[in-house]
Amino acid sequence: MGVTELGKLIPDSIRKAVDFMQLSNRIIAMDAYNALYQFLASIRQPDGTPLMDTKGRITSHLSGLLYRTINFLENRIWPVYVFDGKPPEEKTLEIVRRRRVREEAMDKWVKLLEEGKREEARKYAQRALFLTDDMVEDAKKLLVLMGIPVVQAMADGEAQAAVIAKEGKAWAAGSQDYDSLLFGAPRLVRNLAITGRRKLPNKDEYVEIRPEIIELNEILRALKLKDRIQLIDLAVLLGTDLNPDGVPGIGPQRALKLIQEFGSLEKLLQGPLKNAQFPMDPLKIRDYFLNPPYNPNYAIEFRQSDERGIIEFLVHEHDFNEERVRNAIERLRKAMGKRRESTLDSFFG
DNA sequence: CGTAGTGA
DNA sequence: TCACTACGG
Known part of the structure; x- marks a missing residue:
């Protein structure tokens, strides 16, 4: 996905590993699809089944989005989620290719599950799932309820995130992919998950994952x-x-x-x-x-969260555990209170 | 991925 | 305050 090969040319020397705290008081334009796909790929049961509500609708992405966003806010990191618009016609080839990969993975997943090979099945499940329009709408709805800014891109979300960063409305673009740098983002933050140890797939080894900052200028200089x-x-x-x-x-x-x-x-x-x-x-x-298409009319505004709305949406519509959600809301309220103390007052209505 | 529990 | 693990929906 994206320009993965380019990553091999970016030397470790210009990848600045940081802690969450070092991103404090920064607005980061997150590639929403990138984040949602990550959640979708990783939040699941051992056999690969994602989290679902009683109506069978996938909720893995909502769980990930809720808790990660709260973690950002608790560290005074201000996320703006940028959603893809209509993919440009030029991308049709890639979209068709991805769909084929997904369908093949789906077949493999089902087959391995039938054979009872749960661990192996999980690998294919990660490739098999994809974001439906409903899932994207649910993610936007949750963010709006939380008071987090949502920006709708004209086409490519990475392009829009780059524009936001270039215009100084965000300090960096946030994504695992490098495309936003090609689109002109002066700075990219990768590995924006909670800092900590992560298990390597298929091995009994752990690695410490930390966010990393990559600057466009430094890539040009290094290369x-x-x-x-x-x-x-x-x-x-x-x-x-x-x-x-x-x-x-x-x-x-x-x-x-x-x-x-x-x-x-x-x-x-x-x-x-x-x-x-x-x-x-x-x-x-x-x-x-x-010169990618982008939406010039976007607003970045952090608002009060709609606590009852969140309960209604997550607990009553999507069967989240009420106690857990109330706990999350409590953290959210405290974290949002940090707005006033932060240096970003001008950004908040 | 992230939370919450356990047991040292 | 860890490291480890089960589970979330």
Whole structure:
């Protein structure tokens, strides 16, 4: 998903590991779909079944969103959740591909479950589930009830998050993917889960996961690239959502060398990559990252949470445990109170 | 993923 | 205050 290969070129030296506290008093434009997919993939039973209410509607993403958001607020981190709009036509290929992967995983999951191989089944369950419109609407509804700003992107959420960060309305974009940097976010925060030990899949090992900050300027400097256009060109060689396969046979190191040597996609297309195949004009792909559609009319406003609304929604509609929810609401209220003490007063209505 | 319980 | 684990819906 996204420009995963690009991550291999970002050296550890410019990945600044931080604690939650070091992100205090910052607004972060979160890639909502990215977060929801994470919850969906990880909040489930040993056999891969997600959390569901009595009507069979998936609630894993709501549970994750509720508690993680409260954790942010308790640390005075102010999340703005940016939701994808209509995917651009150029992404159709990737969307079709992902659907196929999902359907294959779904078959495999069901099959392994029937064979009683629960642990193995879980792996495929993670790939099999996808966000439905209802699930997205539920997530937005919860955030609105909590008083957290929701921004609707025109198309790509990462593009919108980048705009928000570029305009200084947020301090950084928050996502596991690197796309927002291509879209021009000056700063990206990854691993925005609660700090702590996480178990490695299939192993009895644990690793300490901490949030990490990556700055666009530092990537350019570390990779000896002239500007963001060269970084985008590099990404196009490696593969983006608009050309998932990149240029076959060219890995991260060679792609970097080529961009450093030839300077641009145009030059490469006239020279060594004359015969390379792309699903669409590679210069159009570059232009998509340079000038993505975005929503210029967004507002970032933290409001009072609707406590009764949250109870109604989570407890009565989606069968959450009332005591747990009341506990969460109590934490939410205390954390929201920190608004006044924070340095962000101008952002709050 | 994150909470809440247990037992040292 | 840990480390570990069961469970959430």
